[in-house]
Amino acid sequence: MGYELDNLILDCRRSFRKEKALAARERMRRYCIRACIDGDFVARWFGPGPENDSPRRLIYEDPDFGFCIVSHCRKDPGRSPPHDHGSSWAIYAQVEGHTDMTHWRVVESAKNDEPSGARKKVEVASQSRLQPGDAFLYNEGDIHSPSFDGPSKFLRIEGRNLFGRPRNEFEAVDPEDQES
Numbered sequence: 618m619g620y621e622l623d624n625l626i627l628d629c630r631r632s633f634r635k636e637k638a639l640a641a642r643e644r645m646r647r648y649c650i651r652a653c654i655d656g657d658f659v660a661r662w663f664g665p666g667p668e669n670d671s672p673r674r675l676i677y678e679d680p681d682f683g684f685c686i687v688s689h690c691r692k693d694p695g696r697s698p699p700h701d702h703g704s705s706w707a708i709y710a711q712v713e714g715h716t717d718m719t720h721w722r723v724v725e726s727a728k729n730d731e732p733s734g735a736r737k738k739v740e741v742a743s744q745s746r747l748q749p750g751d752a753f754l755y756n757e758g759d760i761h762s763p764s765f766d767g768p769s770k771f772l773r774i775e776g777r778n779l780f781g782r783p784r785n786e787f788e789a790v791d792p793e794d795q796e797s
């Protein structure tokens with residue numbers, strides 16, 4: 618029997634009930650992997666057809682815990698600026714294609730002299746490619762930026778529905794440009 622959306626939802630809800638937040642998210646990350654490599658799940662939510670054609674499609678929002686399951690079917694290359702999701706968290710789980718993810722850290726030397734309201738400066742901490750069956754968890758404040766060099770399909774779980782919510786964006790700097 619395949620791993621269906623209902624299975625993913627029930628497993629996530631059980632994690633929320635039984636475990637502390639960070640442990641629940643890590644377990645949900647593993648459930649996302651299970652979904653992403655399940656042929657039936659992928660065919661239903663990421664297969665060919667106009668219903669699976671959206672760069673963002675909310676497929677479930679939990680009425681009790683608030684988490685959301687979202688499918689993303691991107692056709693075109695593109696990249697996001699460095700960002701976090703404010704007081705929320707998110708899991709990115711790759712289904713088809715790949716997503717190049719950059720992880721960033723705040724440049725400490727730039728913190729003190731920046732005017733209020735200025736975007737914080739960040740530098741690259743690491744880079745990883747999400748391949749089908751990979752899933753990354755970003756907790757509150759984890760700064761990241763996905764980029765796509767072609768079509769990419771991925772599943773996300775958001776701590777709460779992030780559609781239309783402002784996110785924190787950051788200014789990328791080259792570490793060699795920073796004064797020592």
Ligand SMILES: [Fe+2]
Nearest residue numbers: 700702707761
């Ligand atoms: Fe993000």
